[in-house]
Amino acid sequence: MLAYTYFGKGDFRLVDKPVPQLACDTDALVRITLGSICTSDLHILHGSVPRAVPGITVGHEAVGVVEAVGEGVKTVKPGDRVSINVETFCGDCWFCRHGFVNNCTSPFGGWALGCRIDGMQAEYVRVPFADTGLTVIPPSVSDKQALLAGDILATGYWAAKISEIERGDNVLIIGAGPTGICSMLSAFLYAPDRVYICDIDEARLRFVAAHYPDAIPLRSEEVLHRLGAECERGGADKVIEAAGTPASFRLAWEAARPNAVVSIVAMYDDPQTLPLPDMYGKNLTFKTGGVDGCDASEILRLIAAGQLDASALITHTYPLREAPAAYDLFAAHRDGVMKIALDCRNASAQANENGNTAIKMPI
Numbered sequence: 001m002l003a004y005t006y007f008g009k010g011d012f013r014l015v016d017k018p019v020p021q022l023a024c025d026t027d028a029l030v031r032i033t034l035g036s037i038c039t040s041d042l043h044i045l046h047g048s049v050p051r052a053v054p055g056i057t058v059g060h061e062a063v064g065v066v067e068a069v070g071e072g073v074k075t076v077k078p079g080d081r082v083s084i085n086v087e088t089f090c091g092d093c094w095f096c097r098h099g100f101v102n103n104c105t106s107p108f109g110g111w112a113l114g115c116r117i118d119g120m121q122a123e124y125v126r127v128p129f130a131d132t133g134l135t136v137i138p139p140s141v142s143d144k145q146a147l148l149a150g151d152i153l154a155t156g157y158w159a160a161k162i163s164e165i166e167r168g169d170n171v172l173i174i175g176a177g178p179t180g181i182c183s184m185l186s187a188f189l190y191a192p193d194r195v196y197i198c199d200i201d202e203a204r205l206r207f208v209a210a211h212y213p214d215a216i217p218l219r220s221e222e223v224l225h226r227l228g229a230e231c232e233r234g235g236a237d238k239v240i241e242a243a244g245t246p247a248s249f250r251l252a253w254e255a256a257r258p259n260a261v262v263s264i265v266a267m268y269d270d271p272q273t274l275p276l277p278d279m280y281g282k283n284l285t286f287k288t289g290g291v292d293g294c295d296a297s298e299i300l301r302l303i304a305a306g307q308l309d310a311s312a313l314i315t316h317t318y319p320l321r322e323a324p325a326a327y328d329l330f331a332a333h334r335d336g337v338m339k340i341a342l343d344c345r346n347a348s349a350q351a352n353e354n355g356n357t358a359i360k361m362p363i
């Protein structure tokens with residue numbers, strides 16, 4: 001099968017690999033229909049994910065059809081159309097039982113797929129802990145609608161959940177990329193008064209204005225003035241920082257009203273400084289970290305009910321055999337790209353026709 005594979009820093013290649021086999025009775029084998037590219041894949045490409053194992057197939061966001069399951073798998077069966085979770089988790093350890101599945105203590109727990117074990121930019125994937133890692137997609141939900149449910153939409157849903165948004169809140173989302181927009185869509189589920197979303201990129205603000213008329217897009221430099229003038233309590237009640245720069249980190253606590261919740265879900269390249277003397281008396285609650293991806297069935301239920309739809313974010317589709325070109329576009333933010341769907345169906349046959357199963361990834 002065709003698999004987009006990490007060889008080392010700056011080096012992803014399409015290679016032929018054997019179709020994976022079940023290794024454990026809690027595994028499932030899934031035939032991928034659509035996969036996606038995530039910024040975390042670029043972090044692996046750039047060598048900034050030390051635990052990524054050379055030789056693994058990348059990709060951790062996909063939907064597919066179950067081909068086979070081990071004897072211990074109870075919740076899915078061959079033929080089921082499923083969303084695949086970014087995180088694999090045992091469901092049984094202390095962290096899993098408390099919903100903190102990102103910190104599952106199993107050796108295969110947390111972000112393993114497409115990082116430490118073979119992932120989903122391929123024709124097939126072996127999914128450990130299939131009972132918790134796979135979720136059947138409701139019949140009325142398309143593959144494209146479900147594609148982001150396992151990672152980026154899970155992240156936005158989790159960000160809104162941990163932010164404790166209440167009816168009537170003013171919410172600020174920093175960063176109008178895919179994570180920020182998924183956080184914004186999820187924030188609306190809590191009936192806030194206003195949801196502001198800011199970015200330094202005018203094209204992303206235009207994307208928000210075109211697709212999400214209920215949101216209030218702002219340029220980052222307008223935020224303090226606008227929120228100070230419009231929010232009754234002098235700032236945002238809840239802030240979700242999804243941009244990941246020193247300036248956005250600072251804006252997150254500056255734009256918050258006293259006693260606000262500030263959720264930091266962005267990934268930073270460098271340590272950030274909390275200037276505690278400047279914020280003394282503001283009494284903020286900070287929450288930080290990476291998604292606990294255990295809400296896929298609720299997310300898919302909300303999609304089926306028409307209450308959550310992130311599919312507008314999928315601005316481009318490429319066949320898997322053109323993964324290098326897709327990465328190139330995604331990394332360069334060209335052509336208004338937000339998210340790219342990789343069509344993984346019959347990828348080997350397509351690649352053989354074109355004779356290009358081993359392409360060196362440029363950096």
Ligand SMILES: [Zn+2]
Nearest residue numbers: 038039040151
């Ligand atoms: Zn991701």
Ligand SMILES: [Zn+2]
Nearest residue numbers: 090093096104
């Ligand atoms: Zn666990």
